[in-house]
Amino acid sequence: MTGARMFGMLARLAIGGWAASAIVMPAGAAPATPAEMARNSKVGSLVNPYAAGEAAHDPALAAEGYTLYSNFGCPGCHGGGGGGGMCPPITTGVWIYGDADETLFRLVALGSVELQKQGFSRRGFRHVVGPMPSYGSTITNPDDLWKIVAWIKIQTYNNAKDREH
């Protein structure tokens, strides 16, 4: 395929929306970081590719997400198990901005200040202790962030189950 034809094809795909153009990227273009995804997509359009594993509470997926959570320094504020430290717990099932995977992805990618600019508001369940920093350029692979989100949800489920016993 010639470059011009390829370009025409990509341009037509781009008209179909951000999602289509993101899937067919020109060769050599860097994939979008979580921050770019959260900034350049409409609220409601981001889908967790690990939703099925999350819904099944897949322990292998949770373990991967937990390793990433630890490696990216989240425990410094939220505690080793996500049960809170100097910042709010993230695995108790009380959600400041809601529990949708997309909301959590946007929150971690953008930080709480920019998230609020996208129209999300605090529900006031917790005291404001400070802003959640933006991690969407530190975590460069969106899959890593989706896996962290999956771990948060699976750990929340497991904690709730433990409380029932």
Ligand code: HEC
């Ligand atoms: C410097 C401290 C700090 C670090 C590091 C940090 N956070 Fe946060 N996080 C916060 C604060 C503060 C809030 C609450 C924001 C608010 O009230 O608006 C928060 C909120 C959250 C929430 C929402 C919790 C709820 O109940 O709805 C999630 C999820 C979250 N953080 C995940 C992460 C992840 C994942 C990482 C690592 C990539 C991380 N955080 C790193 C400070 C931090």
